[in-house]
Amino acid sequence: MALSHCLVLLCFLVFLPFGKPDLASEKAALLAFQAAVGEYLRWNQSSPTPCTWQGIKCESNSVTVIRLPGSALVGQIPTGIFGNLTHLRTLSLRFNVLSGQLPSDLAACTDLRNLYLHRNQFTGEIPNFLFGLNKLVRLNLAQNNFSGQISSDFNNITRLGTLYLENNELTGSIPDLPQLQNLVQFNVSYNHLNGSIPSRLRKMSADAFLGNSLCGGPLLACPGEASSPTGSNNGGDSGKSKLSGGAIAGIAIGSVVGFLLILLILFFLCRKKSSGKTRAVDIAPAKQGSEVEMPSEKRENGSFSSSAVPYTATATAATTAVGAAPKGDINGNGNKKLLFFGNAARVFDLEDLLRASAEVLGKGTFGTAYKAVLEMGTIVAVKRLKDVTISEREFREKIEIVGSMDHESLVPLRAYYYSKDEKLLVYDYMPMGSLSALLHGNRGAGRSPLNWETRSGIALGAARGIEYLHARGSNISHGNIKSSNILLTKSYDARVSDFGLAHLVGPTSTPNRVGGYRAPEVTDARKVSQKADVYSFGVLLLELLTGKPPTHALMNEDGVDLPRWVQSVVREEWTTEVFDLELLRYQNVEEEMVQLLQLAIDCCAQYPDKRPSIVEVTRRIEELRRTSVGEEEDPQPDLVDELNDGSSRRLGQPPPSFLE
Template sequence: MAAFTYYIAAILLILLPAVTFSDIASDRAALLALRSAVGGRSNLWNISEPNICVWAGVACSRDHSTVVELHLPGVGLSGVVPPNTIANLTNLQTLSLRYNALVSPLPSDLGKLTNLRNLYLQHNLFNESIPDFLFSFINLVRLNLAMNSFSGPITTSFNNLTRLGTLYLEENQLSGPLPDLNIPGLVQFNVSNNNLTGPIPKAIAVKNPKSAFVGTSLCGQPLNDLCDNGVGHDGGKKKKKKLSGGAIAGIVIGCVVGVLLILLLLLCLCKKRGNKNAAPVASKSVEAGVKETAVEIPREKSVESVERDGLGGGFAAIGAKMKDKEKVEGGNVGGKSLVFFGKTPKAFDLDDLLKASAEVLGKGTFGTAYKAGLETGITVAVKRLRDVVVSEKEFREKMDGIGKMDHANLVPLLAYYYNREEKLLVYEYMPMGSLSALLHGNKGSSRTPLNWETRANIALGAARGITYLHSQGSSHGNVKASNILLTTTYQARVSDFGLAPLVSPTPTPNRVAGYRAPEVTDARKVSQKADVYSFGVLLLELLTGRAPTHALANEEGVDLPRWVQSVVREEWTNEVFDLELLRYQNVEEDMVQLLQLGIDCTDNYPDKRPSMPEVTEKIEELCRTFNSQDSTGIMEDA
């Protein structure tokens, strides 16, 4: 018996290395089978390379004995995932097949992946009911099935997934009622744009925004719709009341009287207007040196209403208002009213500016920006400040300081105009617009993707501009993507610097709050360390393609730094990056380094954040690395 036991032990010892080897060999075979079945850019795997752990999208355990992550987002996979492929990656913890063209059915043997923690199948062509094997993934933390055609009900079987923190099911064809999901850690949830009906369970309603349920026939809070079955927001029965005949008669009489009163009021107003001469119009301001406009603007309209109504062909209304003010206070609207800086050629004066055609570029924190095309052919950007709270002396001193700022990565302030009613800043015009518009503006097929090199160079240019401001003893105070403007060669230039102390604090919109350091309580007093925080958010925005907050109605803001940190903690870093960046090879390490720099910059404690010179130095090192490697080639679609 002892001899037999010894014999078995000896065999096991001999076979143990082979067992370890067979794990990785089995994983290799599974990946090759998947490659031949669904194609896509997985065909670019170098199968002559024996180490599959260096294949794109494949991550192995530390000892390289088994595959633990498979990331193939947006790589052109199509068709059906066959059995005995992915399911044979038995130690898989993260599977990402999002943004492909995979179709049903999903193989049932995927249920063997008992270690799976993160599953991303969004934006494919699956059209079956939600597979039962998903409910056996007891370790699953994140599940995203959005933007497919999954049908059938959402069942209470999801309650089996007790560790689930994210469940995205939006934009499918799921039907029936929404069950009461009792998953304690579920913090991200969305079932919008499905065929769901009935009341929203209270436990789900209180933890999720309205956007998680829109586009369905669900009712109750937070949709503010009472359910047809008489169940109100609080689950109580609505009391149905019938109107009496007297009540109905009273309503009808009240409506008739109300209509008569409105008609009488309109008649009086029309008669009063007919007895008056037409009010002077803004086009009468030609004598003030302002170009006549094709649209007549009633003098009683404020400049703000002119902006809102879209009237006027330029700055005529502003000029008319300024002229009226000058007549009351004395003085004139002359060419010397514009104050120019440094070596800026005085190729135009205030009259020329007010005659210019104007196009609204955007409304920001400090005022409205216009593109002004002068008759001489010069194009400038004009910012019309609002809510300026400092004295004229303080304003001019601050403008002098801003005008002296001279750096290749700053938008130059060319000139300014000041009176009590109007404060205009004239900047060099940046034809490519803002980084925010470039990242989030055009999501259609005509969009030009921003490659890794371009994004890194934009980050470097912005960092250099802010570092220069800090070297001058100043801080920016409003670092955000819409204040990073671009030249025709995509060189970054920082705008709106130095304006924060001039204006009164206003309620902070989401798009600004997303960049603001947690210690900032007064928007007019922003430290250099707070600038570092805002720049860190900007880095994360560049890498993820996500805005730091949702500016859309009915959507809650996303705390981008906290979201990125939660992703990195779960060791699924690749899921952070913008899909457009995943098209580029051999830059993952540089991307992760820049991501870590963004995380360091957004530390909650100011003392733990690096300085802007340190940030700039690290980005310069990264840019030197990829420029020397020339690693910006695009992976072609298979």
């Protein structure tokens, strides 16, 4: 009995100290990491535990999460650090300036599930030890300088659901990855890859493979794939079949080209004969699949084509052309002309509009928008509506209501044109484009960060415009709130556009048109309540705060929309992980950012009666703006700091209502 007691005591003495020494060794490893690459990390070395440090999370007396995005980490990570952090499940070092090869002792982190290293300067081949981390679910190595080939050993990571390798220096072909049955997010674009895309990956979008010399699947077919061989037993006949198929294709293409040339000649003969007496607008899409450019040119009859507008497989554009229409369609009777609203200046007519030079601004839910520069120098925006199925009388009644809406936060509708074949709307031109382009365009070097004052001002202006619409009647809503419909003046004042157009189009064009913004209860996109507008506006606020487009597949979750992703991050992680890195520069407005985040989450409540009214939304934005605007100073960039209240409270410890 005494012997057994001695054995128990011996085991107690041997194993008891291992709790603290383990955490102590992890703390020492993190301090070595700080000394090597984390000069700007504000970790309190005197703290008995690293679990309260910025970006560190512990469970069961071990460090399990390291999240240091945009933390000004610079240099090479030495070997010998991660070997002491073997319980890591998530490692996020994205958006830093880390370089060199990945430390080999990362192989010891066999519990690792999420590894985010994108937007750094790591070099060398993708190390083989990564293929031993078979619990990995998400791996993001994008936008580094990794070289060499993509190994087929990725098949060893059978749980992998996300694999991002884009914007590196990878070469060779893409291996077949049959073991990655859970892979739903994949991108190898803008490397130096070649060859055929494996059949397993051909279900991915074309964007996943752009910028390489690849073929097959969502891209152009590989040589020989278009024709079907007759069988392996008759190789000669198979070759003849392929040659015959190519000849037939050549003849067909030649016939089509010849036919189009004849039509083109007849078209110009008819145009010349008409001597410019007939005009109408015909806006045709540019040919897809290759980049084309249509230079601006005046034609003999004074009509226009678009200024140079490039079109690629990843960018939407179009060109404009002028076709013939019966003279009566323009001015043959009293109602076939450009009709203006209210006191709008009538400095041009339909003839002037059709003679204007134009360029495509973008294709939207209801049609294509153009920038039209009139001969007298006036610039307007023209939207050519598509899928208008209602009668002319109903169209005129509804568009008159839209034209009567007048508020400084709305893009005013100045005039419209209606004929059987064309429906045109004329708006004031907004020179700074849309909020979507401002947020998501040109995120590279030379971009001016979009600061808190500008973003909160845009949010307030948009809220006021929507509030005005809702005040016009309980049954009046916008119905299509999204960042591409928030346009900006030269002073970055927000103007809401596309209001009132949802009732003009047919049902075939409306499903899923506001994907990512649409409230869960909306089944008919032509019938959107005011509370559904509030939901869409809440998503817009999240877009402003996170910098993430809600229609894009998010890196951190598989198939999860923006509101749910934000809520999951707020529940489980640091709230700073949510905010756009450009906003993290402005450390003295953290409280206001969190308040706006809270408001956005309230707007995105699952049930309509839980959402605030747009009046309350506007009031709350006005209040937080009053406490923040004018207090910003030039901050140190790329630093993520704790609140300056002297406590250990983190942004990741949100108000209770975040957790409901």
